Amino acid sequence: MFGSNILEVAIGIIFIYLLLSLICTALNEGIASLFDKRGKNLLEGIKNLLNDPKFTGLAQQVYNHGLIGGISQYASNPGKRTRLPSYMSPTSFSLALLDILAARGALASKYGDLLTNAERADDAHEEALEAAAGAPNDPALAQAVNQASAVREQARTALETVAAEAKAAHDQAAQAADAAPGNASLAELAVKARNTMDGINAALKMLDARRAAIASAKNPKEVKLLLAASTTLKEALAFARDFAAGNQNPLGNIQEGLKRLPEGHTKETLLVLVDKTRREVTAIEHQAEAFRENLEGWFISSMERVGGWYKRWTQRILLWLAAFLVIASNADTVMLVKRISNDNVLRASLVAAAADVVKAQSGVQYAAPSREGTEPAPASKEKAPEPVTEGTATPAATPYAGDRRSTPDLQLVLDTAANLELPIGWSLNPGDPGYFRSPKLSLEYAGWAFYKLFGLLISVLAVSLGAPFWFDLLSKVVNLRSAGTPPGETSKSAGKPAARR
Structure with missing residues (x-):
């Protein structure tokens, strides 16, 4: 069951979502850097914090x-x-x-x-x-x-x-x-x-x-x-x-x-922290250091909310970027499901690419189950250290720690997908599933337009969820597939039939 075509189609769809999400994330980081959004957001947070x-x-x-x-x-x-x-x-x-x-x-x-x-x-x-x-x-x-x-x-x-x-x-x-x-x-x-x-x-x-x-x-x-x-x-x-x-x-x-x-609130808060410090520490010579620690706690809790401001801005930008990228690339989920389901070669190449990305990023020794009946290579039992991506930091050090789940490098995914014929893009060939139909008044066009818009909307919402979400899900689904039994193979847990005498 775990090695079924449905699971492989899901892996292919998730891999494409991951690729598009990484491109959107890279564009978003470029926009944030161009307009110094992190610095300006932090400044507004400090101005608010200190009244x-x-x-x-x-x-x-x-x-x-x-x-x-x-x-x-x-x-x-x-x-x-x-x-x-x-x-x-x-x-x-x-x-x-x-x-x-x-x-x-x-x-x-x-x-x-x-x-x-x-x-x-x-x-x-x-x-x-x-x-x-x-x-x-x-x-x-x-x-x-x-x-x-x-x-x-x-x-x-x-x-x-x-x-x-x-x-x-x-x-x-x-x-x-x-x-x-x-x-x-x-x-x-x-x-x-x-x-x-x-x-x-x-x-x-x-x-x-x-x-x-x-x-x-x-x-x-x-x-x-x-x-x-x-x-x-x-x-x-x-x-x-x-x-x-x-x-x-x-x-x-x-x-x-x-x-x-x-x-204002800053004066009131700081005076409360002074009283709190005096209750916690009675020795006068240690009170200033204790007050400093209370200031740190106040800063950290406040910056969590400031980080939320930046995250909400990021989500809005990602949604617009996802809409632009999905429409431009014709990454219609309905069309993708049909094409990956009907193309065994494409499905296998997407699954292999997804497995390569998970293996390269997590360091887990993973091998896809062989269709020739050989046993898959066992996964390493040692958990690899979580990779540190650029811009991440502990919550204590920055209000913008963001989503700390593991995210693959964009270049890694692009290199992996370079040799794939991804089922995306618009076509002028009427026989191509990505064919762009000119508007006309007909039930056939209305049906096509409905499913096209529906598929594009699903993709936009999916891509806007972000690369960490899709990489986490891809890792789980790929590992789930590797633990199952491919079609045509007997279950590893099943006993072998007794030899006839």
Whole structure:
């Protein structure tokens, strides 16, 4: 039964579905790469995760952080626009975000009010600019822009004033310490003055980094603005790290920074993770690491949904590609079944090609049952390692792990099918099963058109299921056939007739 013609026809149909699915997958990957779909989808996911729809806040800072910028293509080439990373590991994300939150927390303890006021003034200024752009002839909106700009500059001036006072205090303390080299108290005062000056400088750099991010978000194709935002953020984080180095309660420091984030789901979620970390870990020195692990878990669970966005987009593209390819190649399932059923040579060649693909990809020693009565070669009992295809990764490392079932290489299948006369394609020969009939009003044409459209629709839906699905099914059906008894052979389990005496 397992070696029947029906099973061989099924193998032939599945092999053709697999070939077409692989071509669609390759085209889809080309489209995704051309439009940087993975990178853009990941960016939208991070912006949503960090509540930064305009890409001027946390999400922008994460992307400009060295841990993430280092995995972006052309990041080291100032002459080219940086290509968005397609993948982001949970460790890189959590470390970058933790560094940024720790920096903001260190500044929040002393200069949080000044920095928050300045950032809110920047936001109000941008909102006024957007409103004025929508109604350029409205004098009231133009006046609102001028007022917002004045408030914006006042907020920055307040920070600069504190920075100037801190610098003057530091210079005075440094001079006093230099005048009395052996005075420990004066040296200590100079160090404190230096820390204070570094702290306010870090706050100013953080504000400058945000303004650079706003400018970059308005002109995303301007490479210089993007580099300015990244460079300024790195300078701000360098100042803030030194300023926060002596903090004895890192998680408490992070919590202070979180309280000054804009209201929204990100702030709420991160504060919940802080409380969760405190319940799980009581030792203060281990809480920051535990919080980082909780950030990783939050990232992984969120990226699973972001991966779903990409998968749904892929399914739509695959459906359109499948429709185009199936119609162009006339891969009509009804016609294929008839042709493979009636052509023994074609059926045998498709089965052999399918077996070769399964054998080459899985590493299983498979031999098709011989029709001359010889025993098939036994399958290897050792399970070959699952091949790793390009673009796959563990779910912990990427939100786009996708379908991790084994998929054969397109070139392998194309090479295997190169010598086959595949029963697809349109023909102008009236005697050919793939003959294209010109439209006309007749019952005969209506019947042909109905079955043709029905067969093409089945093929489109089948091919859009994807290559991993069809290769899995092909492997099972081929192995099932190899375990059965070919026609004309006695069952291997049946006993031999006793010899007559």
